[in-house]
Amino acid sequence: MSIKRDQLMNYLSELLQPAKYKDYCPNGLQVEGTDTLHKIVTGVTASQALIEQAIAEKADAILVHHGYFWRGENECITGIKKNRIKAVLANDINLIAYHLPLDHHAEYGNNTQLAKVLGLTVESGLDPHDDSVPGQIGRLQTPMSAGEFSQLLAERLQREPLHLGPDPDSMIETIGWCTGGAQGYMQYAVDAGLDAYLTGEVSEPSHHLAVETETHFFAAGHHATERYGAKALGEHLADKFALEVVFHDMDNPV
Numbered sequence: 480m481s482i483k484r485d486q487l488m489n490y491l492s493e494l495l496q497p498a499k500y501k502d503y504c505p506n507g508l509q510v511e512g513t514d515t516l517h518k519i520v521t522g523v524t525a526s527q528a529l530i531e532q533a534i535a536e537k538a539d540a541i542l543v544h545h546g547y548f549w550r551g552e553n554e555c556i557t558g559i560k561k562n563r564i565k566a567v568l569a570n571d572i573n574l575i576a577y578h579l580p581l582d583h584h585a586e587y588g589n590n591t592q593l594a595k596v597l598g599l600t601v602e603s604g605l606d607p608h609d610d611s612v613p614g615q616i617g618r619l620q621t622p623m624s625a626g627e628f629s630q631l632l633a634e635r636l637q638r639e640p641l642h643l644g645p646d647p648d649s650m651i652e653t654i655g656w657c658t659g660g661a662q663g664y665m666q667y668a669v670d671a672g673l674d675a676y677l678t679g680e681v682s683e684p685s686h687h688l689a690v691e692t693e694t695h696f697f698a699a700g701h702h703a704t705e706r707y708g709a710k711a712l713g714e715h716l717a718d719k720f721a722l723e724v725v726f727h728d729m730d731n732p733v
Contacts, residue, residue: 480721481517484573495580502579503550510567510574516540518723521713523705525574528729530566544709546576581708582613587715589658590615592707596635605655605667614657614664616671622652625695632699640699641681644689651675651695658704669694679704702731
C-alpha cells in the first residue's frame, strides 16, 4: 500500500499537535522528497548511518525524534549537515521529525512508551501546573531498592545507568521521569516529594541536588530512553495505513 505525503503529514499534525509546543526545532516535514510513500524507516536520530540504511532499503521517508535545524546551531549547510541533506535529497527521501510532540504524546510518546518498557504506573504529568511540560509522575508496581532499580534499567534498556543520591539499598516507589536530556527537570520530582527521578543525561548540579534533597537520580542514556516513541508511532502508521514501516536502532552509547 501507499499514501500521499500530504495525507500522512495532515494525519501526523492532527495526531501529534505540534503547534502546541514551543520547540527547539521545526516539527513535521523538514526535507521534502517524493510525494508518494510506500516504505518508511523510523529511528531516534537522522544520522548518516540511518540515512544510508533508508537508502539501502529504498525507503520513501525517514521519521525520527531528532531531526535537523536546531535553534542556535550554525545555519550553513556544510560538513555533516551537507552530507546528510545531500543524501536525502539525492534519493528523494522525505525527512519527518517530531521532537517535543513525540516526547509528550499520551500514547506514542517517549515517556509513555518508556513507562511501558519499565513497568511504571503513570499517575500524572511531571508539572502539575503546565501540561505542555513533557515527563510523567508515577510509581513502580512493586517497591524495590535503588540498586535493584538500576539493575532493572540495565536489563530493559541495555545500558548501565548512573545512580546518584541516597544509598543504593534504600527503597523507592514513587518516581518522576522525562526521557532524553531532561536532567534540569529533576526539581519537579523534588518538589513533588518523590523518591526518585529518571532521565537520559546528567549535569554537574544533578549530583548536589540528589544528595542534598535525598532524591535518587538515574541517568540511563539519552538514546536509550528515547528508542521507543518513533518505533511505536511507526507501528501505528503501519497498522493504520497498511504501510511498510521498519524501525532501526542505530547503536549509540550516549
